[in-house]
Amino acid sequence: MIEDSDGTDRFRTGWRVGNPALVIAHAAGHPTRLNCWSALIDDVASPTELDRILGTEDRRTVAHHVAILHENGVVRAVSKLTGGQRRGSTETFYTAAVDPEIDKGCWLGMPIPIRTEVAGQAAGTIVALLLFAIESGAISEDPAAEVTWMDIPVDAEGEAEIEAFHDQKREELHAIKRRNAERIEGGAKQVGRRIVAALGFNRTDPAAGS
Numbered sequence: 356m357i358e359d360s361d362g363t364d365r366f367r368t369g370w371r372v373g374n375p376a377l378v379i380a381h382a383a384g385h386p387t388r389l390n391c392w393s394a395l396i397d398d399v400a401s402p403t404e405l406d407r408i409l410g411t412e413d414r415r416t417v418a419h420h421v422a423i424l425h426e427n428g429v430v431r432a433v434s435k436l437t438g439g440q441r442r443g444s445t446e447t448f449y450t451a452a453v454d455p456e457i458d459k460g461c462w463l464g465m466p467i468p469i470r471t472e473v474a475g476q477a478a479g480t481i482v483a484l485l486l487f488a489i490e491s492g493a494i495s496e497d498p499a500a501e502v503t504w505m506d507i508p509v510d511a512e513g514e515a516e517i518e519a520f521h522d523q524k525r526e527e528l529h530a531i532k533r534r535n536a537e538r539i540e541g542g543a544k545q546v547g548r549r550i551v552a553a554l555g556f557n558r559t560d561p562a563a564g565s
Contacts (some may be wrong), residue, residue, distance in 0.1 A: 387409070387411060387416060387417060387420050388420040388423065388424065389480065390409050391405050391409070391417060391420050391421050391424065391430075392424055392429060392430065392451060394408055394409065395430050395449055395450050395451045396451045396548070397451075397545075397548075398450065399433055399434075399448050399449065399450045400448060400449065400450075401436070401446040401447060401448045401449070402414055402417045402418035402421050402446075402447075403446060404448075405417050405421065421449060424449075425449060428452055428453065429451070429452060429453055430449040430450065430451055430452055431449065431450060431451075431452040432447050432448065432449055433448055433449065433450050434447075434448045435447050435448070436448070457473070457477060458525070459522070459525065478554075481550065481552045484550055485502075485550075488500075499549075506558070517555055518555075521553055521555055524553065525553070528551055
């Protein structure tokens with residue numbers, strides 16, 4: 356990542372970031388930004404509080420990354436408090452405005468060079484979350500956890516079948532997500548946050564064969 360003179364992030368290709376899903380996808384490119392966003396998913400906090408929660412001991416850097424997330428709509432400001440730790444200062448409190456998601460429309464709308472960077476960063480985020488769950492014991496203790504992997508030789512019809520499968524399951528997941536949100540807003544207890552990731556791509560490594 357590089358930054359414009361005004362501090363707005365750009366991809367190395369020079370394509371300006373303006374889509375929250377892209378910001379989320381490339382958040383893994385900077386751990387502080389990813390950690391700030393993650394901390395705000397179910398909480399409200401100011402950059403000063405985030406600095407303390409994350410133990411970064413660098414409020415200015417935390418505030419910078421929160422501002423980037425705010426400018427791109429990933430987090431939203433919910434309140435302000437004047438007269439905090441510094442006399443006359445105003446603290447802004449934020450919470451997450453969107454969940455981490457890259458949908459098909461967003462993916463297809465990206466310039467090809469951007470897909471490469473986003474795919475790498477999104478995969479990095481997913482792997483990091485998976486490794487943390489493994490190390491913490493959450494995977495082994497979760498009866499509903501699942502890791503499924505297949506290597507399928509396909510023809511042209513098979514490619515279309517897999518694409519249709521992904522489209523169908525994506526719609527079903529969106530429906531499940533909406534129903535969960537409605538129940539939780541209605542008073543149901545939230546018991547966790549489940550990561551659901553789908554990858555589909557052609558192998559190009561030497562062992563893949565023709």
